[in-house]
Amino acid sequence: MLTMESRWLDVRQLDEMGSQKTVIHQIHPCAKLVTTVIFLTVVASFAKYEVMGLLPLLLYPMVIFTLGDLPVGGILKRVLLTVPFVIFIGIFNPLFDQAPYATIGPIVLSGGWISFLSILLRFFLAVTAALLLVATTGMDAIGMALLKLRVPRIFVIQLLFMYRYLYVLLEEFIRTIRAHSLRSFQGEGVKPKVWGSLLGQLLLRTIDRAQRIYQAMLCRGFDGEIRMIRRRKLMRSDIAYCLGWSSFFIMVRFVNIPQWLGNLLIGGSG
Amino acid sequence: MSHHIVEVKDLEYTYPDQTNALSGLSFKIHHGESVAIVGANGAGKSTLLSHLIGILVPTKGKVRIGDYPLTKDTLSHIRRCVGMVFQNPDDQLFMPTVFEDVAFGPLNLGLPIEEVEERVMSALERVGAAHLRNRPPYKLSGGQKRSVAIASVLSMLPDILVMDEPTAGLDPKARRQLIRLLQSFTHTKVIATHDLDLVLDLCERTIVLSEGKIIADSSTLEVFNDEALLIRAHLEQPMSMQGCPICRKNEMMKIVPMAIATHRLR
Numbered sequence: 001m002l003t004m005e006s007r008w009l010d011v012r013q014l015d016e017m018g019s020q021k022t023v024i025h026q027i028h029p030c031a032k033l034v035t036t037v038i039f040l041t042v043v044a045s046f047a048k049y050e051v052m053g054l055l056p057l058l059l060y061p062m063v064i065f066t067l068g069d070l071p072v073g074g075i076l077k078r079v080l081l082t083v084p085f086v087i088f089i090g091i092f093n094p095l096f097d098q099a100p101y102a103t104i105g106p107i108v109l110s111g112g113w114i115s116f117l118s119i120l121l122r123f124f125l126a127v128t129a130a131l132l133l134v135a136t137t138g139m140d141a142i143g144m145a146l147l148k149l150r151v152p153r154i155f156v157i158q159l160l161f162m163y164r165y166l167y168v169l170l171e172e173f174i175r176t177i178r179a180h181s182l183r184s185f186q187g188e189g190v191k192p193k194v195w196g197s198l199l200g201q202l203l204l205r206t207i208d209r210a211q212r213i214y215q216a217m218l219c220r221g222f223d224g225e226i227r228m229i230r231r232r233k234l235m236r237s238d239i240a241y242c243l244g245w246s247s248f249f250i251m252v253r254f255v256n257i258p259q260w261l262g263n264l265l266i267g268g269s270g
Numbered sequence: 271m272s273h274h275i276v277e278v279k280d281l282e283y284t285y286p287d288q289t290n291a292l293s294g295l296s297f298k299i300h301h302g303e304s305v306a307i308v309g310a311n312g313a314g315k316s317t318l319l320s321h322l323i324g325i326l327v328p329t330k331g332k333v334r335i336g337d338y339p340l341t342k343d344t345l346s347h348i349r350r351c352v353g354m355v356f357q358n359p360d361d362q363l364f365m366p367t368v369f370e371d372v373a374f375g376p377l378n379l380g381l382p383i384e385e386v387e388e389r390v391m392s393a394l395e396r397v398g399a400a401h402l403r404n405r406p407p408y409k410l411s412g413g414q415k416r417s418v419a420i421a422s423v424l425s426m427l428p429d430i431l432v433m434d435e436p437t438a439g440l441d442p443k444a445r446r447q448l449i450r451l452l453q454s455f456t457h458t459k460v461i462a463t464h465d466l467d468l469v470l471d472l473c474e475r476t477i478v479l480s481e482g483k484i485i486a487d488s489s490t491l492e493v494f495n496d497e498a499l500l501i502r503a504h505l506e507q508p509m510s511m512q513g514c515p516i517c518r519k520n521e522m523m524k525i526v527p528m529a530i531a532t533h534r535l536r
Contacts, residue, residue, distance in 0.1 A: 012406065012408060015406065016406060019366050019404075140365075140370075216361050216364075217364070217374075218349070219349055219353075219354045220374055220423070221349060221350065221378030222378055223346070223378065225378070227378060227380075228377075229377065229383065
């Protein structure tokens with residue numbers, strides 16, 4: 001179960017990344033949150049068959065990775081976790097949509113493949129951006145930013161508790177699996193018959209533990225308000241950060257930069 | 271508040287599944303007193319502590335902390351003056367760093383940032399954990415976690431400290447350090463524990479619980495000298511009161527051969 005435990009520590013790694021003090025980490029949470037939301041909206045708004053137009057958006061994660069001093073492998077590993085879902089969403093596109101769309105030399109690409117590629121790229125961009133937001137801001141600060149942006153408190157608190165519950169769930173899960181593996185000698189994982197009671201146990205145990213944590217929070221005066229030690233005012237540089245990126249995203253949306261560059265180089269007419 | 275009294279009157283509590291956990295408890299703890307709550311597993315110790323901080327609401331009877339009865343309206347005030355250290359520090363530490371964890375309470379009190387920082391650092395220094403401030407709590411050792419958990423309560427400047435099994439899972443050195451730390455506190459202390467040697471070192475008064483009832487409430491030495499009472503409560507004398515184990519063994523070694531010899535002579 002060593003792999004499982006190290007992966008659990010991995011989950012916490014995202015929190016540790018969030019408490020760094022780089023240029024990106026110093027930017028106001030609200031500015032980063034708004035920037036991310038605009039980024040996601042722009043990514044989602046591209047047409048179905050768009051691939052080239054999306055490419056310039058890769059600049060955003062690249063810059064954040066570099067300036068935020070984040071481990072590329074650590075984040076990309078998490079992005080990979082979402083890949084199965086994405087593949088399920090897009091895998092039938094090449095089957096249903098076989099109309100030729102583009103040619104690269106002798107290879108004819110059908111519309112299905114292009115839209116599948118577009119979905120993959122979009123998911124990559126979106127998930128990376130979301131993870132980068134967490135890794136450069138920290139979940140509590142995001143919660144605070146959401147509250148500042150007038151998101152109803154009940155949703156924000158749900159979100160924060162869910163995030164915390166994730167750890168509780170994982171910790172208990174590791175313990176349960178470890179106990180199981182110590183007393184099951186076939187060594188081939190958990191049998192379907194046992195899954196039911198195992199998951200039931202897990203649910204009850206995590207509920208208990210979550211309850212105790214919540215009580216500990218209440219004992220220390222938690223009243224639903226999120227208060228941060230690193231409170232700071234929204235400054236001009238934060239607004240400039242947000243506006244700078246947003247105008248870049250919007251420009252990418254309306255000007256196909258790769259095509260424009262290509263035209264510039266070979267002098268074709270767009 | 272001028273005096274930090276903890277008063278429990280005819281306290282009764284039945285869990286939703288109809289288990290009767292506490293029945294007819296009454297006692298009064300005065301300012302600066304250090305009181306141990308001892309008893310068998312399931313005697314109701316943790317349930318009692320949960321009442322002192324308002325996690326549980328009595329089925330019958332009253333709890334009074336200082337000048338306030340414990341009700342829904344006074345809850346926030348009571349939680350400000352009673353600091354609860356949980357049995358498992360993992361339940362108590364949930365923020366990404368030690369500093370933020372210790373700051374959680376003071377921030378919730380609505381204090382200005384400078385004051386919060388000052389309180390956090392002084393609480394961490396008090397428990398000797400200032401060097402851990404930027405570490406994530408889940409990576410600390412058991413003893414360090416316990417110290418940080420205590421600091422996270424101290425930073426709220428409580429008048430009364432309530433602790434559930436503070437020495438559980440600590441190595442002997444960490445345990446000794448914790449006892450010294452607790453000895454240096456002037457707070458009113460209520461400690462539920464199985465560690466009777468700790469009780470001997472820290473608490474002048476002991477309340478013995480058995481099946482949800484108080485079966486003794488007097489000076490610690492008096493309780494520990496009453497063997498019938500200890501047996502009834504599933505306890506035994508603290509090790510330090512049991513005499514030297516080596517001498518006891520030697521004594522037996524001397525007595526037994528002598529007895530055999532005299533028997534043979536007869």
